[in-house]
Amino acid sequence: MSMNIRHRYTGYLAALSIVVLSMAACQVNPVTGERHFQIYGSDWEQQVGAQMYQPLKQSQGGDYVLDKELTAYVQSVGNRIAKHAQRGSELDFEFSVLNNSTPNAWALPGGKIVINRGLLTELDSEAELAAVLAHEIVHADAAHGARQQSTGMLAQVGAIASMVVLGSTVDDSNVRELAMLVPAVGAQLIMQRYGRDAERESDEYGMEYMAQAGYDPQGAVDLQETFVELSSERREDWLSGLFASHPPSRERVENNIETAARLPQGGEVGRERFLQKTAHIRKTQPAYEAYNAAGAALKKNDLREASRQLRKAQSIEPREPLFFALEGDLHKAEDKDRRAIKAYQKSIRANPDFFYGYLRTGQLEYDRGQFNSAGTALGRSTELLPTSEAYYLLGMIEKRDGNREQAVKYLTQAAQSTSKAGQKAKEELGRMQGQSSAQDSASDIDRYVPTRAIQDSNGYVWIQLANKSNVALKNIQVDYAWVDARGETQRGRKLYPGPLQVGAQDQFRVDVRMQPVRDLDSRVRVQATSAQRY
Structure with missing residues (x-):
């Protein structure tokens, strides 16, 4: 995203x-x-x-x-x-x-x-x-x-405003604990x-x-x-x-x-x-009950029971894309990667507009060193549902191909998540940053630390800021100017001590209070002017 x-x-x-x-x-x-x-x-x-x-x-x-x-x-x-x-x-x-x-x-x-x-x-x-x-x-x-x-x-107001700046992550067990990256x-x-x-x-x-x-x-x-x-x-x-x-x-x-x-x-x-x-879904309901039982067995690593329940499900409804996807998961658990990929491909053919088969295919192809096909599958999966897992691997593929700027973009997206993939993305960004100076990361600071003024119900002005760079930042200096009730421009400066982690966002109040106005941007200007690597 x-x-x-x-x-x-x-x-x-x-x-x-x-x-x-x-x-x-x-x-x-x-x-x-x-x-x-x-x-x-x-x-x-x-x-x-x-x-x-x-x-x-x-x-x-x-x-x-x-x-x-x-x-x-x-x-x-x-x-x-x-x-x-x-x-x-x-x-x-x-x-x-x-x-x-x-x-x-x-x-x-x-x-x-x-x-x-x-x-x-x-x-x-x-x-x-x-x-x-x-x-x-x-x-x-x-x-x-x-x-x-x-x-x-x-x-x-602070929490909601913060969420609007960058979005948040949702860890949803319904997608097998994938880190879904959509606004909260x-x-x-x-x-x-x-x-x-x-x-x-x-x-x-x-x-x-x-x-x-x-x-x-x-x-x-x-x-x-x-x-x-x-x-x-x-x-x-x-x-x-x-x-x-x-x-x-x-x-x-x-x-x-x-x-x-x-x-x-x-x-x-x-x-x-x-x-x-509704006759068909009633007739095939036992298939989905068996599918759920198969998924529960697989989660417990009971591969034999998972296989038995999945066969039962597919005997009742042989066309279901979710069943093919679970078949792929089962083969993956058995270390049968080629069979797993074939099963995921069947899932994709049965429903080309569902993300899961693409994501799992991309992960397996990446593990096999098939980076071109992995990138294609992972890219399609993010079009359907952005996940930190896909963005992390896309970032690693771009890094391997020497496309550092694109790699940083993908890894930064993945790093929004608190999932394992998100943590790995943050670590990789840190390693990549080790090859560059902190000043390089902080150059064009307004690009890496976007800011915006908002106003609460009491008329106080708050400043939102976010870290879009690839390193944690501290001592972020924010300059702001506003037009007072007399029409005169006033200026201020505030230091945000941090740290502000990669992909994180925060907000703080400044000593400016005015009557609520419709277009706050016309009255208040905000810009981050310097920052240090944490």
Whole structure:
């Protein structure tokens, strides 16, 4: 992922500047008509949703590709309901089925909505599917994600601002503990637990939307009844999935009963159609149960049991890309690298738009000294999902080929992560820097230490800074100038002692306070002017 904050994250930085309006950042909820505190607007929702949708789907199994009719069916139900959203013409609603057995569904700002294969197999009717999608549609329509981020920003303006400068890493066990390099805001938005009011709004208005679309709102009541029963069983897949962000309760059931009583009765249930459309994933569900068992056995290094369960899975569903990928993992554990590569290639052919087969192929080809093919595979994997593992090896390939500048770029990207690959990248950057002077690294300091001024809700000015160099830095001198209330230019200087590690970011407050302004950049100028190697 590019570290050029002046280009790639322009939208994020623009959104962040809205903090200066926080004293008056109340907007009307388009769904309820009530006024709420909200800093982030529609542009932020659209940008975050569009930028985060694909990498977050990749990190959770990718799109389910074996039944295109199922995806089209889910999209048709979602679009049918989305027509009744208050911001239907403003938001770009999209609906996807993820190849993930965890029962879950989530929505990103801007109307990007996902339902997992594992949740579809737990539903009993199209009305229940409509209830799930309508609930997520309201989360997007009512800007719940933007509101949650807004209130969180005021609570920790420094932390949020810091994240926006460079992004953060997300270590996600769903991708076998790979270090996914995407801005943390995306993962926060799908993993966050919405407040009680937001869940109540999504339940109530989701039922209204589904009723307006012609569905029986009783489907939402039945769905919550099922969720309450399942929560009492404390199944791990539910606890880590839907219930983590959408906790069920008897109160929600009672509220849904009251809402259903005032809505039109006799809408569509669509049980037969739903069972017909989901017949394939129901038929093949035992294959994914065996696949999960195989993965658990492999993690325990029980290769015989892993192989047995994988054969069972492939006998039921021989086309599944994830099964081929696990076959590659199993061969790799057996030190059969050639067989592993063949299995990963089968995974790629079965789903060319999923990152995992490319990444593992690239790693094995690198180990075999096939650097050209390794670079091609690793490069494609980062296009689908940036990971520190891929960037580290790409950096090492570029170093081997004598392309020092490109190697440093890749290794610096990898070094953002706290994973093993991230640590190795930091060590390699240190070795490479040993061949250059500290002054060389610190030359053109503003390029290596980007800075920006922000303003908190009390009017104080903060300075953000980040270390984009390939060494840890200390004693970073920052000069700043601002236009005071009389229109006169004032100047200041502050020393940040550090250390500021490679890829790290921080912020500090300066002795400047002014009335909140829309365009802070026109009033405050900031620049790092010197630094020392730590």
